[in-house]
Amino acid sequence: EELRSLGLANQRLAINGVFHASDPNDPIAQAIEALGREAMATMPDTLAQLPRDEVPLRAFDTVGLPALRALLGASVRPEPVEGLAGFGQAQAERKASLPAEPLSRMADELAAKGHGLIMVMGKGGVGKTTIAAALAVGLVQRGHSVHLTTTDPAAHVADTLNGSLEGLKVGRIDPKAETEAYIAKIMASKGKDLDEQGRALLLEDLQSPCTEEVAVFHAFSRVVNTARSAFVVLDTAPTGHSLLLMDATGAYHRQMTQQYETKADGSSASGLHIVTPLMRLQDASITHVVIVTLPETTPVTQAAALQDDLRRAHIEPWAWVINKSIAASGTSDPLLRARLEGERTQTQRIADGLAKRTFVLPWLAQPPVGVEALGTLVAVGAKGLS
Ligand SMILES: Nc1ncnc2c1ncn2[C@@H]1O[C@H](COP(=O)(O)OP(=O)(O)OP(=O)(O)O)[C@@H](O)[C@H]1O
Ligand SMILES: [Mg+2]
Structure with a gap:
């Protein structure tokens, strides 16, 4: 349109x-x-x-020239592309031992930590909200209280959960609302003793695009702080790139607060220490980053780029989740089974060098919506196969 x-x-x-x-x-x-x-x-x-x-x-991954030629032509298999070659024999053996564990194992291990921040990250539509909600439900099942926070429109999480659960609190970081609240707060505090011109100047300063980042940064800091004593699951966390940006905006905030709030004796106001959440995110005892991907070439490449981005911010992802796995789904459809070869290549690629830990969620005939359906995915001892 x-x-x-x-x-x-x-x-x-x-x-x-x-x-x-x-x-x-x-x-x-x-x-x-x-x-x-x-x-x-x-x-x-x-x-x-x-x-x-x-x-x-198509039965094949559509990356590479032979695959691209075959994509729009007759539905014949292209010659095996590099990387797929030599798969034949070993394939059957690998099938039995997919190098990935079920989601319930992930919930077990995270629960054993007692508290912390779990950031669920990944490209659009790969299943972040689903995985985040399932992990949150899994932690509640294991006796913990959990705060599930999203930067998605809140309705997505609500739809995914489709119900409530005692011990599970759902929240949302809304950039627009956070920005408005932040501006109002600064105006009420720093602006209160300024004259009209001063207030106008301050307000103008606050119209800067930095303000939204600072505001989100604050909302995010609050969430990160609560993870020191409780479980916080964050759906759609900021990427490493934007975390670095936010960290930079922390400096902007410090400058703002020093400029406008100075005590009578000239010292800087107390109680306004900006603790950068980046340090907590880098602390593997507090933060577990979970990268979600689909087992296809491009999504895995994008997830790897996201991981590099996080590593640049000195955040080391803890585990990957391969979502919508056909291998794990138990299908017998010939086309889907043929696609398994591509999936297995990606699973191997992830296990062989990209992820420290790999978990898997099968392609489910019924999309896992609702507290109950999510709960069965992460139930203690669940195999993750449906
Ligand atoms: N393993 C699965 N089997 C079948 N359907 C699934 C599976 N995982 C997720 N889905 C469905 O796929 C869709 C996308 O999942 P989800 O909303 O969790 O992705 P997302 O990464 O949060 O998306 P966005 O980037 O838009 O926030 C949803 O309809 C969800 O129910
Ligand atoms: Mg989502």
Whole structure:
């Protein structure tokens, strides 16, 4: 719509990865097909009216020239691309021992720490909210009280949980609200003794884009602080890059507060120490970073970039979660099984050098929505296979 309003009306819709189950008795295959059908049936009119191409889901990962050639051509398998070669024999053995543990193990281990911050990170749509909510429920199951905080629109977490649980508190960091509250607070404190011109000047200073970062930084600091004695699960945490930015804005805040709040004797006001949360995030005894990815080439590459970004901020991720694993789902659909080879390559890639610990959540025929469904994923002793 945006493009059309700019006069770019020659549009065409390409729907990629359209899946048709070949085994009517395979619940996973049926569920995946139904999801696609549903999405296409309910797409907005502006899209539905466009001329449309559908590219079927292929049995191979679509990275590399042979794969790209095969993508739009007949549905023949491309020659094995580099990295997939030599898989044949060892494959069957690997199948039995996917180098990844179920989510319940992750909940066990985190629960054993007694408290701390769990930051669930990853690219859009990989399952961050689902994993964060499941871990939160798992910690509550193990007798802990948990604060689940999101920077997503709060409704997503509420929808995912679809209910409440004693011991589980859900909160949200809303950048807009945090910024407004922060400006109001500074105006009420630092602005209160200034004359009209001074107040106008201060307010102008506060209109800087830095203010939002400082405000979010404060909200985030508050959350990080509570993790010293309780469990805090953070859904969609800031990336390493923005953490460094926020840390830099801490300096801006210090400067602001010194400039506007000085005691009668000239000393700087007390009680305004800015404790950078970065130091706590770097402390592996407090913070556990969980990176969520799908077992496909590009998502894994993006997750690896996120990990590098965190490492630049001197934050070492604790574990990865491979979500929507087909290998772990137990499907027998031939196309999905053929895709397993690609998935296994990615799982191996993660286990061989990217992740210190790897956990897995299978592709579930029923999306894990609701406290109960989430609870079964992380229940003590759960295998994670459905
Ligand atoms: N293992 C799974 N099996 C089946 N469906 C899943 C699985 N994990 C997540 N989903 C579904 O996939 C969708 C996306 O998951 P989710 O909202 O957790 O992703 P997200 O990373 O938080 O997304 P965003 O980046 O938009 O916040 C949801 O509908 C969720 O129910
Ligand atoms: Mg989310």
